[in-house]
Amino acid sequence: MAKSHKPVVWFPFAAGGTVIAFCMPVIVLLTLLAALGHAPAGLDYQNMHVFARSGLGKLIIFGVVALSLWSSAHRLRCTCYDFGLRADTLAATVLYAAAIFGSIASAVFLARI
Amino acid sequence: MSRKPLVRECPPTTWYFRQPRYMRYMSREITSIFVGAYCVLLVVGLQRLADGPTAWEGFLLALQSPASIVFQILALVAAVYHAATWFNATQKAMPIQIGEGFVPGNLISGAHYAAWAVLSLIVLILAGVF
Amino acid sequence: MKERTVQLEVLRYNPDTDTEAHFQRYEVVCQEEWVVLDALNKVKADIDPTLNYRWSCHMAVCGSCGMMINGEPKLSCHAFLRDYEGVIRVEPLAHFPVERDLVTAPDDFMEKLKRVKPYIIPKEKKPISEGEYKQTPAQLMKFRQYSMCINCMLCYAACPQYGLTPSFIGPAALTLAHRYNQDSRDGGRAERQEVVATHEGVWECTFVGACSEVCPAHVDPASALQQMKITSSLDWIVEHLIPGGKSARDTVSREDAGDIS
Numbered sequence: 001m002a003k004s005h006k007p008v009v010w011f012p013f014a015a016g017g018t019v020i021a022f023c024m025p026v027i028v029l030l031t032l033l034a035a036l037g038h039a040p041a042g043l044d045y046q047n048m049h050v051f052a053r054s055g056l057g058k059l060i061i062f063g064v065v066a067l068s069l070w071s072s073a074h075r076l077r078c079t080c081y082d083f084g085l086r087a088d089t090l091a092a093t094v095l096y097a098a099a100i101f102g103s104i105a106s107a108v109f110l111a112r113i
Numbered sequence: 114m115s116r117k118p119l120v121r122e123c124p125p126t127t128w129y130f131r132q133p134r135y136m137r138y139m140s141r142e143i144t145s146i147f148v149g150a151y152c153v154l155l156v157v158g159l160q161r162l163a164d165g166p167t168a169w170e171g172f173l174l175a176l177q178s179p180a181s182i183v184f185q186i187l188a189l190v191a192a193v194y195h196a197a198t199w200f201n202a203t204q205k206a207m208p209i210q211i212g213e214g215f216v217p218g219n220l221i222s223g224a225h226y227a228a229w230a231v232l233s234l235i236v237l238i239l240a241g242v243f
Numbered sequence: 244m245k246e247r248t249v250q251l252e253v254l255r256y257n258p259d260t261d262t263e264a265h266f267q268r269y270e271v272v273c274q275e276e277w278v279v280l281d282a283l284n285k286v287k288a289d290i291d292p293t294l295n296y297r298w299s300c301h302m303a304v305c306g307s308c309g310m311m312i313n314g315e316p317k318l319s320c321h322a323f324l325r326d327y328e329g330v331i332r333v334e335p336l337a338h339f340p341v342e343r344d345l346v347t348a349p350d351d352f353m354e355k356l357k358r359v360k361p362y363i364i365p366k367e368k369k370p371i372s373e374g375e376y377k378q379t380p381a382q383l384m385k386f387r388q389y390s391m392c393i394n395c396m397l398c399y400a401a402c403p404q405y406g407l408t409p410s411f412i413g414p415a416a417l418t419l420a421h422r423y424n425q426d427s428r429d430g431g432r433a434e435r436q437e438v439v440a441t442h443e444g445v446w447e448c449t450f451v452g453a454c455s456e457v458c459p460a461h462v463d464p465a466s467a468l469q470q471m472k473i474t475s476s477l478d479w480i481v482e483h484l485i486p487g488g489k490s491a492r493d494t495v496s497r498e499d500a501g502d503i504s
Binding site: 017018020021022023024025026027028029030031032033034035036037039040041042043045047048049052061065068069071072073075076078079082083084086102105106109110112113 | 125126129139142143144145146148149151152153154155156159160162163166169170173176177181182185186188189192193195196199200225228229232233236237239240241242
């Protein structure tokens with residue numbers, strides 16, 4: 001039995017899980033408010049644009065999105081196994097690839113702002 | 114007397130129905146579906162933001178559909194449940210020993226909840242909710 | 244002392260005559276303060292001497308009497324009749340093959356216990372003439388909780404990952420590795436990592452936490468495994484991302500370690 005390379009996927013999962021725990025509830029609350037027609041001033045184009053244009057803003061947004069995507073992908077991979085889907089390599093490939101693709105996409109969009 | 118052990122199979126697709134604690138575990142794990150889907154929504158939002166004010170306004174408007182409202186509520190429940198289970202778990206992963214004693218686990222988790230509340234409040238204030 | 248008639252539904256399996264298990268119902272008059280083990284003992288004494296089950300201390304320290312009681316892994320000496328209503332279903336501990344009736348075959352567990360090298364691999368070997376290894380109370384507290392395991396295997400019965408993937412080394416064995424890793428006298432962490440940091444080691448665990456919930460000795464194996472995930476991840480970073488990095492905190496050479504049998 002060789003030592004596993006699981007830390008490669010687990011460490012970002014742990015970091016992402018922490019990010020989701022601290023940041024996601026309030027972010028979802030903001031979009032929920034927008035969904036209910038009460039979008040706060042911070043979500044209007046001007047303010048969002050200024051935030052996403054700044055270096056710090058880009059870093060925060062990318063960090064939150066990329067780590068959350070990865071963490072969700074990893075957890076979903078384990079959940080597939082728990083649900084009886086034994087094709088773990090397939091699930092891992094599809095889900096991690098989706099997370100990486102989503103992260104690259106957000107980087108590209110952020111670069112355009 | 115011969116040995117002929119009987120093997121009882123663990124049903125791979127329905128084992129979690131056997132105990133309430135397994136159902137709670139699966140509920141925690143399933144939050145990843147909603148959080149993951151929500152992240153996809155965020156990526157789409159980033160694209161709209163990059164496309165300019167009209168696209169962004171359209172994004173905010175699209176959020177107001179009934180399906181979106183239902184999804185946002187589910188995503189919020191999922192995010193909160195993830196956060197609560199995550200903070201409760203941190204005390205297990207990071208025991209803090211002081212001399213012969215340990216910092217009470219609830220204090221460690223409590224500190225996380227407190228930080229979460231403060232951070233969320235700051236974000237809400239910066240977003241102009243208050 | 245009040246009496247209470249209890250109905251037990253007990254799994255029976257005779258390897259000499261059966262190909263499948265079946266349930267047998269027993270009605271037994273008990274004292275209300277009894278535990279399930281007392282009821283089983285009464286069945287064996289007065290009703291059915293062919294019933295087989297393990298037990299010893301009757302006080303939740305030996306770890307012999309683990310069973311599934313109404314689907315929950317429990318020590319039968321620790322399951323009070325007053326907490327149950329109606330028919331009580333008694334089955335052998337889950338996730339282990341059934342030898343006979345309520346007796347399981349714990350071979351897999353025993354093998355895994357040995358695999359994690361559950362003994363002190365001294366950081367500095369010193370001859371007896373130099374005296375004992377000294378340890379402060381604080382150093383003891385670092386691992387004491389994890390040394391309380393009574394090897395009852397309730398955690399293995401509770402762990403769904405062990406049920407789904409039997410090659411998983413499992414909560415108790417891995418926690419025992421952690422117990423020795425945390426011991427100030429020990430220098431064998433790197434050696435144990437060869438077992439702990441594998442796919443069958445901590446990485447099979449998804450922190451369901453059932454193990455800690457059912458543990459009668461309050462060992463909290465889930466916490467031990469999560470701590471080892473973190474140290475294993477830090478090890479990986481040191482070993483793979485830092486040039487010349489070696490994660491071993493021990494100073495024991497393989498030769499020295501091999502001296503200890």
